[in-house]
Amino acid sequence: METVQNYIAGEIVSSHSERFAPVYNPATGEQIKQVVLSSEQEANEAIEVAKQAFSSWSKTSPLKRARVMFKFKSLLEANTDKLARLISTEHGKIYSDAVGEVTRGLEVVEFACGIPHLQKGEHSANVGTGVDSHSLMQPVGVCVGITPFNFPAMVPMWMFPIALATGNTFILKPSEKDPSTALLLAELLKEAGLPDGVFNVINGDKTVVDTLLTSPNVDAVSFVGSTPIAEYIYTTASAHGKRCQALGGAKNHCILMPDTDLDMAVNAIVGAAFGAAGERCMALSVAVAVGDEIADQLIEQLKTKVAAMRVGPGLVDGQENDMGPVISAEHRQKICDYISTGESQGAKIVIDGRDFSVAGNETGFFVGPTLIDNVTPTMTIYQEEIFGPVLAVVRVSDYDTALKLINQHEFGNGTAIFTRDGETARQFGEDVQAGMVGINVPIPVPMAFHSFGGWKRSVFGPLNVHGNDGVRFYTKMKTVTSRWPTSVRLEQHSSAFTMPTME
Numbered sequence: 338m339e340t341v342q343n344y345i346a347g348e349i350v351s352s353h354s355e356r357f358a359p360v361y362n363p364a365t366g367e368q369i370k371q372v373v374l375s376s377e378q379e380a381n382e383a384i385e386v387a388k389q390a391f392s393s394w395s396k397t398s399p400l401k402r403a404r405v406m407f408k409f410k411s412l413l414e415a416n417t418d419k420l421a422r423l424i425s426t427e428h429g430k431i432y433s434d435a436v437g438e439v440t441r442g443l444e445v446v447e448f449a450c451g452i453p454h455l456q457k458g459e460h461s462a463n464v465g466t467g468v469d470s471h472s473l474m475q476p477v478g479v480c481v482g483i484t485p486f487n488f489p490a491m492v493p494m495w496m497f498p499i500a501l502a503t504g505n506t507f508i509l510k511p512s513e514k515d516p517s518t519a520l521l522l523a524e525l526l527k528e529a530g531l532p533d534g535v536f537n538v539i540n541g542d543k544t545v546v547d548t549l550l551t552s553p554n555v556d557a558v559s560f561v562g563s564t565p566i567a568e569y570i571y572t573t574a575s576a577h578g579k580r581c582q583a584l585g586g587a588k589n590h591c592i593l594m595p596d597t598d599l600d601m602a603v604n605a606i607v608g609a610a611f612g613a614a615g616e617r618c619m620a621l622s623v624a625v626a627v628g629d630e631i632a633d634q635l636i637e638q639l640k641t642k643v644a645a646m647r648v649g650p651g652l653v654d655g656q657e658n659d660m661g662p663v664i665s666a667e668h669r670q671k672i673c674d675y676i677s678t679g680e681s682q683g684a685k686i687v688i689d690g691r692d693f694s695v696a697g698n699e700t701g702f703f704v705g706p707t708l709i710d711n712v713t714p715t716m717t718i719y720q721e722e723i724f725g726p727v728l729a730v731v732r733v734s735d736y737d738t739a740l741k742l743i744n745q746h747e748f749g750n751g752t753a754i755f756t757r758d759g760e761t762a763r764q765f766g767e768d769v770q771a772g773m774v775g776i777n778v779p780i781p782v783p784m785a786f787h788s789f790g791g792w793k794r795s796v797f798g799p800l801n802v803h804g805n806d807g808v809r810f811y812t813k814m815k816t817v818t819s820r821w822p823t824s825v826r827l828e829q830h831s832s833a834f835t836m837p838t839m840e
């Protein structure tokens with residue numbers, strides 16, 4: 338069986354570890370590979386390689402670094418099909434969705450191509466008489482990315498294109514559930530001309546992560562994953578003196594106002610709730626209907642839409658499915674247990690995705706699209722992130738109650754409102770406690786030149802990923818104030834014992 342190894346110093350390196358994790362094809366339920374769970378020593382070797390590579394890469398001109406990104410972008414385009422097939426095979430999402438994921442990652446590479454401009458710093462002449470000031474945005478050092486299973490290409494590309502373009506070296510620790518994409522990205526970076534050692538991939542679990550978090554030779558940590566792990570990563574990395582951005586889980590609500598264009602909203606909600614089998618941090622998992630009339634119409638239209646959905650393998654010949662399997666048998670069980678808990682706590686299961694099987698793929702990890710009505714804020718299925726194809730409908734009587742629900746929830750990643758009323762929409766944008774807001778847009782994922790990140794317990798750390806925040810995260814600001822000896826005014830060069838002011 339193929340073993341997914343590490344990528345250190347520009348080549349695939351076989352690990353000495355005797356610990357492995359299985360990699361499945363979720364559409365069939367078969368184990369197709371195993372991935373090495375590296376040792377502490379191997380993680381330290383990767384750190385050492387990245388540290389060595391930093392001294393020359395950080396001094397490479399921004400233009401040269403940008404040219405590597407330009408080539409990498411072309412290679413991503415040429416290899417999109419290969420990447421998407423790999424993602425679909427190990428993750429389970431449908432092929433076109435995997436292509437979309439690669440595209441969203443590629444857009445960050447396009448943003449990183451502009452690094453000579455983005456990393457320019459500032460200059461002020463004559464901040465005092467004969468005194469100038471300029472700022473340098475210098476790379477931080479060895480940066481680490483620890484990423485989740487649900488976007489094996491896009492989430493790493495939220496991080497490393499900007500980290501590399503700004504002059505850092507990088508160690509990626511991908512999810513052990515779908516690790517192969519990271520190695521293909523590493524090979525494409527090498528083909529693009531990235532020097533050996535600048536980008537490394539180390540596979541593993543907590544042992545590797547803890548080594549990366551505590552090593553004195555790691556300078557910055559980017560994390561995306563579930564909230565308990567994000568909090569652990571943030572507190573541990575911070576306690577060890579590293580800058581850290583850690584993005585966590587979500588429970589994304591949308592509000593349906595009584596004046597909603599329901600056809601538009603229902604089409605949007607079906608895709609946002611059940612696309613990628615709900616395994617997106619921006620998936621819509623709660624629809625808050627304002628008034629029973631819109632709630633009843635929503636449920637009726639959703640029933641029709643869901644009945645028409647094609648659920649099956651992500652990679653098929655001929656007509657593509659709409660939704661694939663979830664990542665693992667354990668996760669399928671967890672999702673089904675949540676549905677059962679919702680039922681026992683009094684919610685109404687309108688469409689039940691438990692005991693769902695796909696003809697010809699009976700052993701695949703499939704959960705059917707599930708619609709649950711009459712969900713209330715005290716229920717477990719409302720409070721916790723399910724991360725599966727489960728949409729909860731909560732009925733409220735007015736907008737203020739709907740807004741309060743969102744603002745009181747533990748998570749604050751994305752949210753949306755469906756309405757025709759500009760005043761309500763504008764007020765919602767102002768008042769809602771979430772990091773990414775859609776107005777009649779169900780998955781408001783910011784473009785690469787804006788920054789992505791939630792609020793509340795969906796994020797730990799002040800800086801979001803990509804966009805200007807990404808550049809700030811991967812650079813240290815230094816401000817240089819300079820005065821040069823001049824042939825005139827030499828008499829002013831006397832000692833001063835007061836706080837310097839520039840007047």
Ligand code: NAD
Nearest residue numbers: 484485486511512543546561562563566584585586587618
């Ligand atoms: P996860 O937290 O289980 O794993 C994420 C990473 O952390 C993996 O690389 C994993 O190996 C590592 N990890 C897991 N347990 C660890 C531990 N105890 N110590 C150290 N490292 C550990 O997340 P997942 O299941 O892979 O991904 C799904 C989660 O990611 C969901 O909660 C989803 O909302 C979240 N997510 C959030 C965003 C966002 O932008 N906020 C984006 C994508 C996914």
